[in-house]
Amino acid sequence: AQSVAQPEDQVNVAEGNPLTVKCTYSVSGNPYLFWYVQYPNRGLQFLLKYITGDNLVKGSYGFEAEFNKSQTSFHLKKPSALVSDSALYFCAVRAPNAGNNRKLIWGLGTSLAVNP
Amino acid sequence: SQTIHQWPATLVQPVGSPLSLECTVEGTSNPNLYWYRQAAGRGLQLLFYSVGIGQISSEVPQNLSASRPQDRQFILSSKKLLLSDSGFYLCAWSGTGVIPLHFGNGTRLTVT
Numbered sequence: 001a002q003s004v005a006q007p008e009d010q011v012n013v014a015e016g017n018p019l020t021v022k023c024t025y026s027v028s029g030n031p032y033l034f035w036y037v038q039y040p041n042r043g044l045q046f047l048l049k050y051i052t053g054d055n056l057v058k059g060s061y062g063f064e065a066e067f068n069k070s071q072t073s074f075h076l077k078k079p080s081a082l083v084s085d086s087a088l089y090f091c092a093v094r095a096p097n098a099g100n101n102r103k104l105i106w107g108l109g110t111s112l113a114v115n116p
Numbered sequence: 117s118q119t120i121h122q123w124p125a126t127l128v129q130p131v132g133s134p135l136s137l138e139c140t141v142e143g144t145s146n147p148n149l150y151w152y153r154q155a156a157g158r159g160l161q162l163l164f165y166s167v168g169i170g171q172i173s174s175e176v177p178q179n180l181s182a183s184r185p186q187d188r189q190f191i192l193s194s195k196k197l198l199l200s201d202s203g204f205y206l207c208a209w210s211g212t213g214v215i216p217l218h219f220g221n222g223t224r225l226t227v228t
Contacts, residue, residue: 032214034216036216036217041204041221041222041224042221042222043122043206043208043219043220043221043222044160044206044208044217044219045219046216046217046218049214049216051214088158090160094214100148100167100210100212101148101150101210101215101217102148102150102162102165102173102175104162104217106159106160108158108159109158109159
């Protein structure tokens with residue numbers, strides 16, 4: 001069965017330190033991968049996506065993610081965390097044969113807390 | 117640029133009352149439209165999906181229904197709310213292809 005896992009419910013990091021939010025997936029073929037961020041009582045905002053090509057993808061607000069096919073992972077990273085990065089982060093995956101976002105598979109989210 | 121509007125932001129309704137949440141998209145045509153519910157501030161559940169006017173796909177059986185009377189309008193409804201309908205409802209749109217979802221700011225529904 002296709003699935004997405006975000007193994008950490010919560011990640012705590014000090015401001016200025018690098019951060020990593022983990023995501024692993026189980027999808028047949030070459031997947032499309034996405035990261036979204038959600039601030040309290042708001043909708044989700046798209047951060048970045050991987051479709052093909054360079055394994056390191058750069059996105060909004062200084063975030064980047066690395067696609068690792070052998071480890072079936074797509075971890076979100078930022079070199080220097082800001083307090084304003086504190087939010088809920090969602091990883092999502094879409095199988096290559098899925099015609100549209102109806103078949104998007106969501107992780108359960110990771111709450112990131114950046115401490116001043 | 118494209119924008120998505122969703123209202124109201126919060127709603128408190130008694131059990132058994134009707135519901136109507138509205139979502140509109142501007143700046144694009146023939147979008148794919150989605151209604152999601154987010155429970156306990158975490159997992160997202162796709163409720164309805166629409167590829168065009170009058171074309172609605174229901175992803176899970178429930179007490180809710182959706183309609184798309186116009187190309188860029190998506191409505192979530194219920195005739196009689198249940199306590200279990202409480203949650204955070206999110207509308208989203210996307211284009212065709214590998215296009216990310218764009219979400220509205222959500223409606224926090226509390227059924228009392």
